[in-house]
């Protein structure tokens with residue numbers, strides 16, 4: 006891929022995108038009860054947006070991490086059609102250290118955070134597994150009347166055909182929030198930069214500072 010097809014993103018840019026999205030979420034009166042960061046890329050945006058979602062007199066929003074990795078499945082047959090990507094869980098929710106009022110996601114407003122929506126495989130997996138878990142627990146605890154509301158925040162949505170969907174209800178109600186929709190190019194995040202000064206300059210030159 007040619008150098009000019011890369012998009013460089015600075016820490017400052019990420020900070021400002023998180024601030025903008027937090028304002029939007031608060032204006033819609035949709036402050037989450039919990040943030041779920043998809044590791045590793047979702048962790049830094051999750052931590053930043055939490056600061057901007059802070060409201061005086063309210064506790065900090067807890068952040069939980071789920072570990073999802075895209076695993077290259079080469080398939081059994083030697084043909085391109087069998088090559089796909091599978092999501093592997095490396096870490097999941099753990100409420101054991103929180104108080105008993107926060108023992109599940111039932112009835113909560115939940116913000117799932119990742120840095121990029123590329124093929125949408127990861128977000129689809131995260132949302133459908135979390136929704137499944139909520140329904141299982143609702144049945145188990147006989148709490149079926151409580152509404153659980155999921156939203157998604159990503160820094161960048163790549164404008165490309167997706168390999169998996171998110172519910173229309175989520176998209177149509179504005180609960181899928183991409184701070185920026187970008188062309189399908191190579192995104193260079195600052196945490197991967199070997200030379201952060203040079204990286205930041207490149208980001209500035211592209212207007213991403």
Ligand SMILES: O=P(O)(O)OC[C@H]1O[C@H](OP(=O)(O)OP(=O)(O)O)[C@H](O)[C@@H]1O
Pocket residue numbers: 043044045046047073074075119120121122123124125126127128
């Ligand atoms: O929309 P998709 O095609 O599913 O791709 C997006 C996912 O890919 C990257 O994760 P990766 O598996 O590389 O792990 P990492 O975040 O730990 O780098 C990224 O952080 C997203 O979670």
